[in-house]
Amino acid sequence: MPHRLSASTLAHILLLAVVFVWGTTFVLVKDALQDASPLLFNLLRMALAFIALAIVNRRQLRHINRHALYSGLIVGLFLAAGYQFQTTGLARTTPAKSAFITGLVVVFVPLFTMVPALRSANTPPPRWTTAIGALLAFSGLLLLTTPAGTSPQNLFVSIGPGDLLTLACAIAFAGHLLSLAHTSHQVPTGQLATLQIGVAALIIAITLPLGGKPHLSLTPRLFVALAVTSLLATAAAFTIQSWSQQHLPPTHTAILLTLEPVFACLTSYLVLHEHLGSRSLLGALLILLGIAVTELLSAAVPLPTHPP
Numbered sequence: 597m598p599h600r601l602s603a604s605t606l607a608h609i610l611l612l613a614v615v616f617v618w619g620t621t622f623v624l625v626k627d628a629l630q631d632a633s634p635l636l637f638n639l640l641r642m643a644l645a646f647i648a649l650a651i652v653n654r655r656q657l658r659h660i661n662r663h664a665l666y667s668g669l670i671v672g673l674f675l676a677a678g679y680q681f682q683t684t685g686l687a688r689t690t691p692a693k694s695a696f697i698t699g700l701v702v703v704f705v706p707l708f709t710m711v712p713a714l715r716s717a718n719t720p721p722p723r724w725t726t727a728i729g730a731l732l733a734f735s736g737l738l739l740l741t742t743p744a745g746t747s748p749q750n751l752f753v754s755i756g757p758g759d760l761l762t763l764a765c766a767i768a769f770a771g772h773l774l775s776l777a778h779t780s781h782q783v784p785t786g787q788l789a790t791l792q793i794g795v796a797a798l799i800i801a802i803t804l805p806l807g808g809k810p811h812l813s814l815t816p817r818l819f820v821a822l823a824v825t826s827l828l829a830t831a832a833a834f835t836i837q838s839w840s841q842q843h844l845p846p847t848h849t850a851i852l853l854t855l856e857p858v859f860a861c862l863t864s865y866l867v868l869h870e871h872l873g874s875r876s877l878l879g880a881l882l883i884l885l886g887i888a889v890t891e892l893l894s895a896a897v898p899l900p901t902h903p904p
Contacts, residue, residue: 607843611852614833614840619859621821621829622691623867625683628821631814634683635800635807637822642679642797644826649793652831653786664787667779671788672795674772680800681765684807688758690870693740695860696883697762702853703733703890704770714774729890736882737763739875789834854888 601609628637650657686694706722707730709715741759755763780788804810812818844852861880864870872880 603843607840608852610836611840611844612855614836615852615856616859617824617828617833619695619856620863621825622686622695622860623863624817624821624824626686626691626694626864626868628818629683629687631818632812633807633810634687635680635804636810636812637818638679638683639797639800639804640822641826641830642676642793642800644822645830646790646793646797648827648831649786649790649834652835653790656784656786657790660787660791664783664791667775667783667788668791668795671772671775671779672792673799674768674775675792676796676799676803678765678768678772679796680803681761681768685758685761685765689756689762691864691868692857692861692870692872692880693759693876694762695857695864696740696880697737697759698766698769699854699857699883699887700733700737700763700766701769701773702887703730704766705773706890708770708774725889729886729888731886732889733883733886736879736884736886739879739882741879793830851888851892854884854891857884857887 625637632640682694682698685697689697703726706726709722710726712721715721738755741755776788783791857880861870861872
């Protein structure tokens, strides 16, 4: 008889595949933004993901109550803000930088839970190691985003607009994770996943004029990017990750998730020939180390995570 994979082994493989897809989407989206304006791309991506999730979860959606709608509205608001900042920032920075800065969400979440009101009932206060992870990550951020020779008083002024927008994205995604921690145990997974994507699509549609006049050129690379980001990196990733994390120790999940910016950096190097200088590379390594310290040492109970 053929050997069957255990649930744990399959969970490792599937989650690694999800993290790989998330890492490659930075390059895919960066390339596709030549054919579509950032906010319009987000709208198309979210609309397609919502349709896919609505079809898959159609039975659960028949029993939506007021609390589920309210939860989907709050979570979807943060999700929309995160994607709007991320994609707009990606148009103005490199995929590797975008991935490492977005990864700071892992540092922001435990920092924000220092405020008792922001912690869910099953989330413990952050440990002292959170401060170490944050110091490493933010030191890396400054090295990654500022040119050599920048004076201390001009450090934050010299950070590029794309990097600042991506930093705002990480803060918004941290709000998304915190709101998920408060609501995910109260609303069925299929309902919350579908509602938050639907709300995000609606908010992105409303804010579309803020990005200026939208443009769209229907090209093969745009169709590929939309298919991968909406169906694989959003709709399928939500489902796969929810199942995988039920069969993995938190430390294994954390280690796999830290590989996302690594995959993004490698993909950017292979496809776009993006080279990080020694200063930027040191900054990226410090961010990765800060993320690893925060993920592995700071949180006894990990919060939900999201696709990029």
